[in-house]
Amino acid sequence: xxxxxxxxxxxxxxxxxxxxxxxxxxxxxxxxxxxxxxxxxxxxxxxxxxxxxxxxxxxxxxxxxxxxxxxxxxxxxxxxxxxxxxxxxxxxxxxxxxxxxxxxxxxxxxxxxxxxxxxxxxxxxxxxxxxxxxxxxxxxxxxxxxxxxxxxxxxxxxxxxxxxxxxxxxxxxxxxxxxxxxxxxxxxxxx
Amino acid sequence: xxxxxxxxxxxxxxxxxxxxxxxxxxxxxxxxxxxxxxxxxxxxxxxxxxxxxxxxxxxxxxxxxxxxxxxxxxxxxxxxxxxxxxxxxxxxxxxxxxxxxxxxxxxxxxxxxxxxxxxxxxxxxxxxxxxxxxxxxxxxxxxxxxxxxxxxxxxxxxxxxxxxxxxxxxxxxxxxxxxxxxxxxxxxxxx
Numbered sequence: 001x002x003x004x005x006x007x008x009x010x011x012x013x014x015x016x017x018x019x020x021x022x023x024x025x026x027x028x029x030x031x032x033x034x035x036x037x038x039x040x041x042x043x044x045x046x047x048x049x050x051x052x053x054x055x056x057x058x059x060x061x062x063x064x065x066x067x068x069x070x071x072x073x074x075x076x077x078x079x080x081x082x083x084x085x086x087x088x089x090x091x092x093x094x095x096x097x098x099x100x101x102x103x104x105x106x107x108x109x110x111x112x113x114x115x116x117x118x119x120x121x122x123x124x125x126x127x128x129x130x131x132x133x134x135x136x137x138x139x140x141x142x143x144x145x146x147x148x149x150x151x152x153x154x155x156x157x158x159x160x161x162x163x164x165x166x167x168x169x170x171x172x173x174x175x176x177x178x179x180x181x182x183x184x185x186x187x188x189x190x191x
Numbered sequence: 192x193x194x195x196x197x198x199x200x201x202x203x204x205x206x207x208x209x210x211x212x213x214x215x216x217x218x219x220x221x222x223x224x225x226x227x228x229x230x231x232x233x234x235x236x237x238x239x240x241x242x243x244x245x246x247x248x249x250x251x252x253x254x255x256x257x258x259x260x261x262x263x264x265x266x267x268x269x270x271x272x273x274x275x276x277x278x279x280x281x282x283x284x285x286x287x288x289x290x291x292x293x294x295x296x297x298x299x300x301x302x303x304x305x306x307x308x309x310x311x312x313x314x315x316x317x318x319x320x321x322x323x324x325x326x327x328x329x330x331x332x333x334x335x336x337x338x339x340x341x342x343x344x345x346x347x348x349x350x351x352x353x354x355x356x357x358x359x360x361x362x363x364x365x366x367x368x369x370x371x372x373x374x375x376x377x378x379x380x381x382x
Binding site for chain 2: 001003009010012013014015016017018019020022024029031032033034035036071072073074075076079081114116117118119120121122123124125126127128130132152169170171172173174175176178179180182183186187
């Protein structure tokens with residue numbers, strides 16, 4: 001399969017539609033997708049955003065998974081998702097993780113445990129990609145979440161038992177968040 | 192936070208941009224997102240698509256995770272993703288899973304193990320939601336994948352050791368696929 005041409009269909013600030021013309025088995029097709037990019041460059045191996053899976057460790061307390069309950073405008077509802085945010089110009093993955101985690105939760109990273117490759121959110125619909133970063137975290141004395149005016153966020157701390165219960169619930173979730181809850185539920189521990 | 196109005200910005204067949212006007216702390220804001228819906232109805236508790244996490248069990252062979260390597264037009268590249276597809280009118284989750292798994296891999300479901308609630312692919316960018324379904328599967332004698340003209344797919348079967356290796360690779364992945372690989376890598380077995 002081969003991409004012949006990409007046309008930008010809209011002129012919005014944060015998100016646009018693009019139409020790709022592709023050739024496959026001698027026939028041309030058209031595929032419309034959404035992108036945060038302003039031009040039609042191909043994937044550069046970098047991610048648009050970080051998604052953080054933080055485990056709060058304050059011994060001797062039991063470890064807790066940190067998740068947000070957040071109003072999301074496209075869904076017009078509250079849903080559970082991990083702390084996340086767009087990479088700002090020139091930031092490393094670790095810098096974006098530290099900044100977003102502190103801003104959204106008041107926590108700081110004590111260990112970067114796993115950093116995924118760039119993962120595509122839904123590759124039939126968008127070229128958006130995120131890096132999922134598993135970290136241990138601790139509170140920063142005196143730090144309070146510093147939210148954008150467009151954010152309405154509650155920080156939720158979950159013991160392993162609460163993780164196991166939440167992922168069986170008929171709540172609304174971000175897909176990465178539910179997969180993370182399910183991972184720890186299956187694993188039988190937060191680590 | 193409250194949604195005051197939603198405007199459809201484009202008129203494409205499969206995917207459109209919408210602009211929501213929201214009110215938060217006494218101020219109005221505007222949020223542009225992508226949707227597969229044609230109208231501006233709110234989330235109905237149903238999903239747009241299924242994502243299938245199949246484990247092939249043909250005793251006495253060791254179980255294998257089934258994953259696809261697939262060209263995705265928005266990314267202009269091949270990436271690893273689980274079998275997946277849009278729900279067709281009136282289908283149940285189980286019907287969509289059976290149909291998509293057979294079409295894309297030639298396998299049939301022998302057990303539905305876990306069915307997630309609707310999960311949002313990237314709730315800042317789109318209202319698209321998927322249900323992730325963990326199944327056991329077996330080959331259907333004589334069945335071959337039946338692909339759409341827009342699909343270019345290779346079916347890949349992975350032992351646990353290969354799952355563990357693949358999720359450490361700098362390959363391109365769908366986010367649900369990498370989270371699934373990482374789940375089984377951490378778990379230490381395919382089950």
